């Protein structure tokens with residue numbers, strides 16, 4: 001069913017450093033329409049960083065991200081720079097100790113030429129992407145651990161702000177849409193409240209509605225239930241399950257193994273900056289192969 | 302002069318005192334608005350991600366501006382504006398723009414620091430939520446972050462407004478004209494009238510003190526009302 005269709009998000013060799021801290025070291029994944037990808041991994045392994053790179057809230061330091069067939073990020077010049085440095089060292093070494101100086105110099109020249117052409121191309125892409133990133137983000141929803149509702153606006157305004165301002169949707173139409181969506185999550189009667197009047201679970205359901213109102217092609221969830229009291233986790237997971245059933249493409253960083261097992265169609269394990277294992281949930285949990293995943297699962301299950 | 306004579310004198314010159322009060326308030330009010338706008342712009346420049354050379358240059362300019370304004374006395378700034386920078390304005394028939402711009406520019410530096418601290422106090426997640434919906438950085442700032450920041454800084458902003466209102470009294474050091482006629486601010490006219498009649502000086506100075514006190518109390522009342530209104534909004 002999924003052959004030949006273009007992925008919603010395609011990630012190639014994604015890298016992200018914070019200074020000397022190499023958090024992502026080359027992540028590769030294609031996220032297809034209708035996929036529900038659960039992302040798990042030990043604390044600090046870069047799950048949030050990975051997710052935030054997908055909508056460029058965090059600017060990657062290498063690799064490529066393609067969203068709906070348009071390149072929103074591409075940068076390979078940093079690697080070429082490193083290769084150039086390494087080659088220069090090799091040449092210095094070869095000069096001292098004897099070696100193929102000529103061959104290495106040729107390689108260096110090739111790399112330098114490659115770097116120049118990469119720089120021009122990537123500069124162009126960055127420029128293009130900066131111009132279009134706000135349009136792309138309209139189609140990439142995001143739900144945060146801390147909800148991040150706008151506290152100075154009513155629930156209704158929280159939801160209608162982006163459709164009205166960005167899509168120029170008329171107010172009555174936006175409000176109708178908001179009410180319809182609120183109804184689906186059982187909160188239609190709270191539209192005129194301010195966020196501070198809601199419980200954590202209710203806030204998170206509103207946050208999901210807020211991103212749905214932009215009719216995104218994919219929604220990114222960063223531990224959507226981790227800040228909730230245990231009794232409220234269920235109501236949010238239920239909404240997400242409904243959403244998954246309706247065909248929404250979702251990438252969900254989560255500690256809820258139950259959700260990963262029951263709702264996701266793919267589970268990935270991020271560790272040491274790469275995807276160490278990926279599988280369908282049944283096999284992922286029943287027969288994990290990577291020893292670090294086995295170890296991780298033994299701790300969380 | 303006995304007290305009755307003093308009160309009588311003040312009563313007879315009341316219109317000129319009120320005109321002085323009007324001049325002072327006009328200067329202060331417009332300067333506050335200018336200062337607020339400059340403050341928001343400077344704060345945004347200071348806070349914007351320093352991604353390109355243009356914003357870096359603006360950032361340096363903002364730094365210098367804030368350092369110079371905070372590092373020199375208001376009166377000295379006013380005299381420099383009057384004597385050097387705003388010479389063409391100074392010579393026009395109505396030159397109130399000289400003090401208005403001077404005080405606005407001065408206030409802008411202080412407002413910038415106040416607003417910046419307010420913006421920094423807003424949770425980072427608010428900007429991220431706005432951006433992830435597809436709003437621009439400036440749009441998110443204006444619609445999401447600054448409205449919340451303002452709420453936090455209302456007390457400090459009003460403090461700055463009150464200081465500015467009182468500080469406009471140094472405008473008595475320069476010659477003001479409206480439609481070619483010389484005018485005075487509140488303190489300026491009080492000094493002039495007080496010196497014109499022997500024994501009246503202190504009575505006029507007390508009058509000035511009382512009028513400023515009333516203005517400041519009114520401002521404090523407005524501040525309280527705004528704070529109350531904003532609080533109600535959130536619950």
Ligand SMILES: Nc1ncnc2c1ncn2[C@@H]1O[C@H](COP(=O)(O)OP(=O)(O)OP(=O)(O)O)[C@@H](O)[C@H]1O
Nearest residue numbers: 018021023041042043044045046047048049050223
């Ligand atoms: N803005 C930042 N500046 C510097 N380092 C950062 C930044 N954000 C994240 N990091 C570092 O990147 C690494 C990965 O962080 P990240 O938040 O992506 O992990 P995570 O897998 O989401 O962890 P958790 O399960 O605790 O949420 C950590 O070492 C963190 O300290």
Ligand SMILES: [Mg+2]
Nearest residue numbers: 047048049223
């Ligand atoms: Mg995280």
